[in-house]
Amino acid sequence: MNKLPMTEADLQAWVDGVLPEMRAGEVEEYLAAHPAEAERLCAYQAHKQALKALFEPVLDEPVPERLRALAIPPVAVDPQKRPFLERWSLQRIAAGLLVAVVSGAAGWLGHAQYQAAERQAQVMPLPRQAAVAHVVFSPDVRRPVEVSAAQEDQLVAWLSKRLGTPVRPPKLGAIGYELIGGRLLPGNSGPVAQFMYHDASGQRLTLYVTTENTTNRDTGFRFAQEGPVNVFYWIDGKFGYALSAGIGKSELARVATAVYDQLEHK
C-alpha cells in the first residue's frame, strides 16, 4: 500500500466534493472499511444539505427598501458616519433628547419663576414637577405609559409596591376621561406615579401622585399655570396630587373635584 494516510482534511474535502478524483476514490475505499466513519461523513453531508434548504428561502425574500437604497452610492452624506449615528448611538441620542426635552421644558416652565427656582435649589415644587412630567410624556403617541390600562391590576400592584403605599387611579369615565395607563417616575427623593387619561377628542391629562410630602400640612385645591399647562394640586397627608392638562381652568377644576371626591371616599 503506497497511499498517503487519510487525514481529517481529506475527509472534510470529500464531504464538500472538492477532492481530486483519485484521492476521492481512496477515501471511498477507506470509508467502505470504516462504517462508523462513513456514517459520520454522511451525517455531515446531510447537515450541509439541510442548512442550505433551511436558509434558501431568504434568497427569494424581497430585499427591504433600506437595503435596496444602499446599492446606490450615497450622496452628500459621509457614509462612515451614517451607521454610527443611525444605530450605535441611537440610545444615546434618545437619552440626550430626553435630557434636552426635560431640561428644556423645565427651563421654559421655570422661566417665569426663575429666581424663586434658583433659591429653592434642587427641589422642584409639586406643580412644576407634575407639569414637566406632563409635557414630557403626554405628547408621546407610541409609548405614553409604561403599563397600559388593559393591565390595570398589574399597574396598581406595581405602583403600590414601588411607592410603598396603595395607589389606585381614580375612575373618570363618568366625566368623559378614560385611563390610558401609568408609569413610575423619579421625584425629588424617590419614586412617584403618573396616571394618564384621555377624553374622546384625544385630549390628555395626567395625575401625578407623590408620597414625598413631609410638611404634614394639608392644603385645599391650589392652581398653578406652568406655561401652557394648567395644574390643580393639593396635599393630603403624605400624599401630593397634581392634575395637569392643557385645558381650561374650569374644566380642569371639574376633573380635579371628581378625582378628589374619589380619593376621599375610597
Place this chain on the structure above:
Amino acid sequence: MDNAALLAEIPRLRRYARAMLGNRAAADDLVQDTLERAWARCALWRAGSDLRAWLFSIMHNLRVDQLRRPNMPIHSFDEDACEVPTRATQNDRLEVQDLESALRRLPDEQREVLLLVALEELSYAEVADTLGIPVGTVMSRLARGRERLRLLLEDQTSGVNLRVVR
C-alpha cells in the same frame, strides 16, 4: 463599484447574516452596515476582483468589531412583543428548529466557517481569505464545527429511534 452587481449580492449577504445571527432584524442591520462600509471604502476595492468575497470579508470584520464591543443589548420597541404569550408553536417546525438551535449553539468561529462552506460554497482558500486566517485553521474549525453540530443533533433526537437503512 457597479450598482447592479452590488444589488445582486444583497440576497446572499442577507442569507448568510440571517444564518449567522438567527434574527432577521439584526441580520438586516448587519447587511446595512456592510453596504455602508463598502461604499465608504469603495476606493479600496480593485475592479475585477471578487466583489462577493470582498463584501463577505467586510461583514466578517464588522462582526468582529461588534463582538469586541462591550455588550450593550439593543432592544427595539415592538408593541407586539409586550403582548400576552400565545400558544407554543415549536412543534410545527420541530426539525427546522432543531437544526437552527443546534447551529446557534456552535461557537461563532465554527458557525462562520461552516456556513461559508455550506451556504456560500466558498473554497477553503476563499474562506481563509475572507476571514483572514490560515487554511489549516479553516480546516480544523470546519471539522470541529461539523462534529459538534452532529453531536448536538444526535443529542436532540436521541429519544427517537433512528437507524441507518442500507
